[in-house]
Amino acid sequence: MTSDATGTPARRPIRWHILVFLAPALLVYTAVMIIPLFGTLQLSLFNAEEHRRFFAGLDNFRTLFFDQRWSATFWNALWNNTWFFIIHMAVQNPIGIGLAALLSSPRLRFSAFYRTAIFIPTILSFVVVGFAWKLILSPLWGVAPNLLDLVGLKSLFTPWLGKEEYALTTLGLISVWQFVGIPMMLIYAALLSIPDEVIEAAECDGITGWSQFWKIKLPLILPSIGIISVLTFVGNFNAFDLIYSAQGALAGPNYSTDILGTFLYRTFFGFQLQTGDPYMGSTIASMMFLIILTGVCIFLFAIQTRLRRYQF
Template sequence: MSDATSSRDTMAPIRRPRRWHIAVFLLPAFLVYSAVMILPLIETLRLSLFNTVDGEPAFVGLANFKVLFGDARWAADFWNALKNNVIFFIIHMLVQNPIGVALAAMLSIPKLRFAAFYRTAIFLPTLLSFVIVGFIWKLILSPIWGVSPYLMDLVGLKSFFSPWLGKPDTALIAVSLISVWQYVGIPMMLIYAALLNIPEEVIEAAECDGVTGWSQFWKIKLPLILPAIGIISILTFVGNFNAFDLVYTVQGALAGPDKSTDILGTLLYRTFFGFQLQLGDRSMGATIATVMFLIILAGVSLYLFVIQRRMRRYQF
């Protein structure tokens, strides 16, 4: 009897103590995140379903969305802002990220001199305030007191100078390239870190097979850093469709000229807070913010559940 009792005691599962201290440490961060992010998001979604009727808030369902997409004035402004936002994103994907990958590949060359200086110089604009960046580039590109005409004259290209920020055809491209200049350091550093994470054994095996230089990058390194490129792409998507600050600094709340640089962020700002003679409309502003949230949610979901699952990952 005593043997059976002792055997049951030895086979009894060991209960691990509950780690309540983890919840205690996470609670402040959770409360701050909820107050700053979760609750405003829920309130924005709720506000998009209400409108002011006879001075009182009234539930209107999807009526605000019908106005946004159906009313001629609202729809024209919204689709113009969405089109500009898509162009803004495409320019970053086709210019910023490839340049970031190329810079990271060059900086990862083992025998490159002053690599640390180059990394710092390229990443430095990322640390600057968007107000400073916007003001500096407005001074540089100004046709009156800017230095661009003088610098282009030194290399014989003054005839190509144009007031790019003041022309509807080129203003959005100019603002996009300013943003590319400021944030190209982020993809560069992320890709550079991914390249450094590739084991030396893989590189040595490629060199033994005669694969060197740019051929080694395209055939060996690039497939190994595709997950990092995917992360950069989705970060670019989220950041561009949340963009507001640089466009507001360079072109103002009206996103001129003739709304050629108007994106969803500036449209949201004018709608919600009002600007000049335009009165603010909280319900329509929340409706635009909700559409922005749904666009970003759809893009992130597409990446997480479709693209990322098909992306091959390598374990070292």
């Protein structure tokens, strides 16, 4: 309307600079992410015999799901992965939120120190974390048995990383220890962005302390919690490094810590005398991709769209 009124033509020049600025990122992303992704999906439809590659259709997926051994390993890995995710959702994220709430309290002293200290493990390498915790929990030289002994609870100590029933949970908690800084930081930022007027209005209405957190702050940070859940989900179902560095590629004892990442690694690259099978490996990788895609879609369409957003 306005353009008509001023008499200038409605046609705008093509804004080439947008394309130019997008191009490097797009090209790099395509080359290192999109093409390999489709390459993997394609490879999962092939198989080889006597060094000759042939199209196998969905045969690899049939093997993965209906061959007794493959499917047992796959479901075991998927369940372990789910349990790994449950630990993070049930422990890491609530603790992260709690720490953020404490840190954002104006009366807390040294909050910058705590913030940094809690965030530091996140920037450590998996290998360092895996090795350090292996040493801490070592029944021979570890400090864990001695510390428990000091408080008279030595009887509670068991070689956690070596017991089938505890190993995965222990590794989950180690991972929580390492990454609790991330939800803490994100929630902390979200809490800081809540305008003071809202808090003051709440206080005028007599809502303070815990009920203020539950009724005012928590609803306002729900979108951030949603994002954290997605990040946790994607991170956990892609996890590999910690298990590999602490338990090795066979994810012992008795495959009790085997997750999709280690299963994929063993299959794709092989291990010890086992030679790698890129075709079955790609099949597992494709399944991981589909699982993560489904999870993220469910989240985006079923949950994120229903969250109420508040604009200030």
